[in-house]
Amino acid sequence: MKIFIFLFASFIALSCSSNKKQAISNTNDFNTKTTVDSFKYEELTVQFLNNWKLVENSNQDSNSKMLIWEREGIESSGQFIVTITNIRFDLDFVLNLMKSNLFSSIPINKSLIKENDVRKIKYLGVDALDQKYRYEYKGSYVSGRFLVFRKNNKTFTLLFQTDESDKEKNIEGFEYFEKNLKINSR
Numbered sequence: 001m002k003i004f005i006f007l008f009a010s011f012i013a014l015s016c017s018s019n020k021k022q023a024i025s026n027t028n029d030f031n032t033k034t035t036v037d038s039f040k041y042e043e044l045t046v047q048f049l050n051n052w053k054l055v056e057n058s059n060q061d062s063n064s065k066m067l068i069w070e071r072e073g074i075e076s077s078g079q080f081i082v083t084i085t086n087i088r089f090d091l092d093f094v095l096n097l098m099k100s101n102l103f104s105s106i107p108i109n110k111s112l113i114k115e116n117d118v119r120k121i122k123y124l125g126v127d128a129l130d131q132k133y134r135y136e137y138k139g140s141y142v143s144g145r146f147l148v149f150r151k152n153n154k155t156f157t158l159l160f161q162t163d164e165s166d167k168e169k170n171i172e173g174f175e176y177f178e179k180n181l182k183i184n185s186r
Contacts, residue, residue: 078170
């Protein structure tokens, strides 16, 4: 399953040059029973529980960046993906591109994909598009969520995905990512 998400993310994001500032630090969050790590890149700060690991930090050119976190464990299916594009794309276009690339990378009957309605929400104080989906793959059900928004003249995409048998294990990490992702003004 992780290979399909990686393929999807590869379609979505070209990556930024490697001379950008980025750092991972480790702190203790007293609201959780675990250590919290923090990743910084330009104006983006992502805090995450330490049972999640940054497994992909792509750098190919100066237009975009892709970051992938996976929950640790051999049988874990949790993934959180962030893409940052230095271009202000139309949100509907980006959401449709994300869906097209993800769903075309999965060798399943497309009629097995169930999409919820797109919701317009506020995230980090800006307009965003939010859509959940679910599909069956090799006898397992996979659910996920796309979140697309623009801030600081950039387009951001967030993808949360899990095998539903792991949903309870991954939900705390997903909620922590979503509540603790910050984009500072430049």
